[in-house]
Structures are given as C-alpha cells and as structure tokens.
Amino acid sequence: MNGTFQFGFVTLVGRPNVGKSTLINRLVGEKISITSHRPQTTRHRIIGIKTTEDAQFVFVDTPGFHTERGKAINRTINRTAVASTKDVDVLILLIESVGWRDADTVVLNNLRGTSIPVILAINKVDRVRNKQNLLPLIEESSRLFDFKEIIPISAKTGYNLDRFLGAVKSYLPSAAAGFPADQLTDRSERFICTELVREQIFRQLGQELPYATAVELTGYDDRDGILVLQAQIWVDKPGHKAIVIGKQGQRLKHIGSEARKQLERFAGKKVHLELWVKVRSGWADSQAALNALGYNEDLR
Ligand SMILES: Nc1nc2c(ncn2[C@@H]2O[C@H](COP(=O)(O)OP(=O)(O)OP(=O)(O)O)[C@@H](O)[C@H]2O)c(=O)[nH]1
Ligand SMILES: [Mg+2]
Structure with missing residues (x-):
C-alpha cells in the first residue's frame, strides 16, 4: 500500500429506529447488525469494515440513544452509545427525512463541543418523492449545528451512498489499513x-x-x-x-x-x-x- 491510503473510525449515532444498522449492513454488503421496525433493536457496539482500493472505513454501529431513564440495561446501553463517540475520526448523525424530533435533538446536544467532524445524514429519503422538499430541512439543520456536510441518503435503496462515502473519506487520516481487507466485523x-x-x-x-x-x-x-x-x-x-x-x-x-x-x-x-x-x-x-x-x- 502506498502513502495515499486512508483509514479511520466512523461512528454512527442517532435516536432509535433511524436506520443506523441498516446503513452499516448496506455499506458493508453483509448483514452483521440486526435490524427491525422496533426502536432499540441494537444493544451492542458492533463494527462494520468496508475496504476499497484506497481506503478502509471502520463503521461503528451504536444502540439508539434512550431518552428515558430505565433499568441497568438502559443505562449500560446508553454508556455504550456515548463511549463509541470518543476517539474516532468522523461522527455521523442520522435523522429521518420527516425532520427533527426531540429525541434527535437530545443526541445532537450530546455531540456539542466535540472537536470531531460531524456529518448529518438524512435517511429514508426513498419516502420523499420530490427531493426538493428536503431543502427546508437541510436549511433548518445547517442552522442547528456546524455540520461538515448534510447528505440525504437511503440506507434501504442505497441512494446517494457513493456521495456519502466520498464525504466521509475526505475526513479519514492517511494511514495503512488496520484490518485484513476481507474482514467485515470484529464480532464472532x-x-x-x-x-x-x-x-x-x-x-x-x-x-x-x-x-x-x-x-x-x-x-x-x-x-x-x-x-x-x-x-x-x-x-x-x-x-x-x-x-x-x-x-x-x-x-x-x-x-x-x-x-x-x-x-x-x-x-x-x-x-x-x-x-x-x-x-x-x-x-x-x-x-x-x-x-x-x-x-x-x-x-x-
Ligand atoms: N424506507 C426506509 N426504511 C428504512 C431505511 N433505513 C432503515 N429503514 C427501516 O427502519 C427501521 C429501523 O432500522 P434499523 O436499522 O434497525 O434502525 P436503528 O437506527 O439501527 O435502530 P436501533 O438499533 O433501534 O437504534 C427498519 O424497519 C428498517 O427497515 C431507509 O432508508 N428507508
Ligand atoms: Mg440498530
């Protein structure tokens, strides 16, 4: 590998059910993280590794952040989500194309003050027939936080994921791959x-x-x-x-x-x-x- 290879860690955060695990599976091309229509499906930190010609992305899936205080399991799961936002190269905040909800704002507020670049991915845009209708949401989002990029995507159809990957890659450091090219996850x-x-x-x-x-x-x-x-x-x-x-x-x-x-x-x-x-x-x-x-x- 020559000096232009890029490698880094990219954590996905967002409230439950926005499509974080679906996106990781789509990017990696294998189901490594389970998904369902029920909120709070993911309970563990799971990494999905995508290797291309000139980059290796280590995507970190996190449990959707619980807003209610609950039992030990809820607190443990939230700690997992927050711990996964430290020591990474890029943070991706996922929201849905229907717009900002209180639970999204809670996750965003947890990111305030970070020095890590944050990209906003507006997911599930396959549900928006006329993409022009997303402009007010993009506009509103850019006022809420200094996102490095705001990218409409569909984890389900793959819409705009090339652009998404390109944007993420521009924030990865120059470094050699950290995992073998055929490894897709760290989980057994x-x-x-x-x-x-x-x-x-x-x-x-x-x-x-x-x-x-x-x-x-x-x-x-x-x-x-x-x-x-x-x-x-x-x-x-x-x-x-x-x-x-x-x-x-x-x-x-x-x-x-x-x-x-x-x-x-x-x-x-x-x-x-x-x-x-x-x-x-x-x-x-x-x-x-x-x-x-x-x-x-x-x-x-
Ligand atoms: N229409 C549409 N549905 C999607 C898209 N991405 C995910 N979904 C659906 O949204 C639901 C939740 O997806 P998950 O990937 O489990 O969401 P998550 O953010 O990982 O949820 P937690 O693990 O509970 O935090 C599932 O029913 C998915 O099929 C998308 O781009 N378009
Ligand atoms: Mg999940």
Missing part, C-alpha cells in the same frame, strides 16, 4: 448467531415484545457440517414467557424457523436450532446478568 460468528435469534423475536413480537428479552447461546457445535445451536431466550416474567411461546407453541416455532433460515444464510450451511424460554426475574436490572450476557464487554 457466535455473537452474530445469537443476534439473529434476537432479531426474529424483535421482528415477530411487535408491540407486545417485552423489552427485557435477551438471548444466550448455550450450545454451538459443528456436527458433520451441520451447525447445531442451542439458545435460551431470557424473559423477566412468566407472563412474558407465555407471549414468546404463543398458543400451542406456535410463536416460538415460527421464531425458530425464521431464525434458522437467517442462520443458514449467514453460516452457509445447514443449521439445527433448539430454543428454550427461561424466566429470570429482574435480569435487566442486574449487573451480574448483564455481564453474563456480554453487555458490559462493549465498554472495555
């Missing part, structure tokens, strides 16, 4: 498998989903080319267990079969998945339980 296959199970719970349970739901992988074995996985779904109350299992176990069965399809696509082999639902009262407010589930590793 085990971690992504666990997350793919959680994704189905988030996608399939909708509004009735108890927030205090987590997944622990208890078995991970390759047996003659078949990946055999055992996972426990942790809930907080017996009533939540009934919701996840559903009538005659139908809900859990469907979560299992959809998760298995995703796991097979990810692992590139046949998967056998066994799921259990386990009640652990108060786990979301217990530091010991959060440690066991890996929630504090992000802060180390």
